[in-house]
Amino acid sequence: MTATGPTGDELVEVLAALANPLRLRIVATLAGGRDYVSHLARVIGVSRPLLHMHLQRLEAAGLVVGSLELSEDGKAMKYFEIADFDFTLTPSALAEAVLTLTTPDPQRGPAREERS
Amino acid sequence: MTATGPTGDELVEVLAALANPLRLRIVATLAGGRDYVSHLARVIGVSRPLLHMHLQRLEAAGLVVGSLELSEDGKAMKYFEIADFDFTLTPSALAEAVLTLTTPDPQRGPAREERS
DNA sequence: TACACGTGTAAGAGAATTCTTACACGTGAA
DNA sequence: TTCACGTGTAAGAATTCTCTTACACGTGTA
Numbered sequence: 001m002t003a004t005g006p007t008g009d010e011l012v013e014v015l016a017a018l019a020n021p022l023r024l025r026i027v028a029t030l031a032g033g034r035d036y037v038s039h040l041a042r043v044i045g046v047s048r049p050l051l052h053m054h055l056q057r058l059e060a061a062g063l064v065v066g067s068l069e070l071s072e073d074g075k076a077m078k079y080f081e082i083a084d085f086d087f088t089l090t091p092s093a094l095a096e097a098v099l100t101l102t103t104p105d106p107q108r109g110p111a112r113e114e115r116s
Numbered sequence: 117m118t119a120t121g122p123t124g125d126e127l128v129e130v131l132a133a134l135a136n137p138l139r140l141r142i143v144a145t146l147a148g149g150r151d152y153v154s155h156l157a158r159v160i161g162v163s164r165p166l167l168h169m170h171l172q173r174l175e176a177a178g179l180v181v182g183s184l185e186l187s188e189d190g191k192a193m194k195y196f197e198i199a200d201f202d203f204t205l206t207p208s209a210l211a212e213a214v215l216t217l218t219t220p221d222p223q224r225g226p227a228r229e230e231r232s
Numbered sequence: 233t234a235c236a237c238g239t240g241t242a243a244g245a246g247a248a249t250t251c252t253t254a255c256a257c258g259t260g261a262a
Numbered sequence: 263t264t265c266a267c268g269t270g271t272a273a274g275a276a277t278t279c280t281c282t283t284a285c286a287c288g289t290g291t292a
Contacts, residue, residue: 008140012136015134024128025214040230046222046251048268049251050251068269073259074258075258075269083207087205089201090206091144098143099142104160127260152238165284170280184239190286191275
C-alpha cells in the first residue's frame with residue numbers, strides 16, 4: 001500500500017524544472033510528439049542555445065529524454081521526447097517526500113532552545 | 117468530463133512556490149496542524165522574517181491560508197494552515213495548462229520565418 | 233519602566249536564473 | 263570554397279531569489 005513517491009530532492013528538482021513558462025511550453029510541445037532541437041527552437045520561437053539550456057534542465061529532472069541520432073543525409077540530430085511522468089501534489093504526498101530531503105535541516109543544529 | 121485544471125499562470129506560481137526545500141518543509145509541517153508564525157519559525161528552525169517571506173509566497177500561490185487571531189492574553193497571532201490542494205502533473209495536464217499561459221508566447225511575434 | 237512575547241516590513245549582500253551573443257565543430261550541396 | 267543545416271558550449275548582463283540584520287508597532291507582566 002506504500003506507493004513510494006519521489007525523493008524529496010527529486011521532487012524539488014522536478015518542481016523547479018516545471019516552474020517556468022518556457023519549459024512548460026517545451027513539455028507541452030513535446031507532448032505532441034518528439035522533435036529535434038533546432039526545429040523545436042523554431043517552432044517555439046526561441047534561440048537554440050536558450051532551448052538547449054532548458055532542455056538540459058528538463059532532462060536532468062527526468063522529464064524529457066534525448067537521443068542523438070544520424071539523419072539520412074549524415075547530420076547529427078538530437079531528438080527529445082517526454083518521459084511520461086505522473087506526479088501528485090497533495091499535502092500528505094509532500095509531507096512524505098520531505099522525509100527524504102537531504103537539504104540541511106535548519107533543525108538538528110547545535111541544540112537551540114525550544115519551549116512548548 | 118472536462119476536469120478544468122489550474123490556469124497556466126496559477127500552475128507556474130504553485131510549482132515555483134513548492135520548488136524550494138524550506139517551503140516544502142513548511143507545507144509538510146503545516147500538514148500536521150495549524151500553527152502561528154513565531155512558533156512555526158522555532159519548530160522549523162529559521163528566522164521569523166525568513167519564514168514570513170516564505171509564507172507570503174505559499175499564501176500567494178493559494179497553498180496555505182493565514183488568519184490573524186487574538187489570543188486570550190490579547191496578543192495578535194497569525195495562524196496558518198494548509199489549503200488541501202491536489203495537483204496532478206502529467207504531460208497532458210501540463211499541455212492543457214499551457215493553453216492558458218499569459219506569458220508572452222515567443223511565437224506570434226512579428227511574423228518570423230518558419231518552414232516545416 | 234523594562235522585559236518578553238507577538239506582529240510587520242525594509243535595506244542590503246550573496247547566490248542562482250534567465251537570456252543574448254559569439255564561438256567551436258561536423259556534414260552535404262551549390 | 264562557400265553556404266546551409268545540424269551539433270555543443272562559454273562569457274557576460276540583467277534579473278530574480280534567498281537570507282540576515284535591523285527597525286517599527288502592539289500587548290501583558292515583573
